[in-house]
Amino acid sequence: AQTVTQSQPEMSVQEAETVTLSCTYDTSESNYYLFWYKQPPSRQMILVIRQEAYKQQNATENRFSVNFQKAAKSFSLKISDSQLGDTAMYFCAFRTGNNRKLIWGLGTSLAVNP
């Protein structure tokens, strides 16, 4: 079965510091796509960053970057210079090959403290 595990249900970080959210996944497929989504309190779920499994270079979007370790099936999210607006639930998800559905983790609730 294909699964996503986010081992940290809750995390907190001080403003301006760096935090890493972990995500591991399990699939026997070689072609897949990985995503991190952010859901702020009472607000819309939005895409943070995505990575194609065939690309070795880690994706980066401004203060957000990933550490993709394909052999370990790990896809962690690093948030640099954390801001109060980063307070949210973060979900890791992936999709294999031509599958239309995403497989989701249960999420990590991140609190950024002033």
Add this chain to the structure above:
Amino acid sequence: DVKVTQSSRYLVKRTGEKVFLECVQDMDHENMFWYRQDPGLGLRLIYFSYDVKMKEKGDIPEGYSVSREKKERFSLILESASTNQTSMYLCASSLWTGGFNQPQHFGDGTRLSIL
């Protein structure tokens, strides 16, 4: 930007009522999805659709049905609402022809309470 619009932000219904949740997207996406989100359970897929009049069951379809008569609109129907269907419902859409790395785009969600 993609816009996914859910008809209601908050909805209160009675047990046994037939409930309709509507979702409209404006980007000609092939795929549309209905999820429910409960604390500690993450997002669970109820149904999805990959074309007009086409649908597939997700992980928790029991007690729900869907309708997709037009490409831009995907409706979730609770045939006879029960209190255990009180939840946050999220609609999403995604492009299929643009490549497999296309993300899902979400609406604001509907918080449904069944009394």
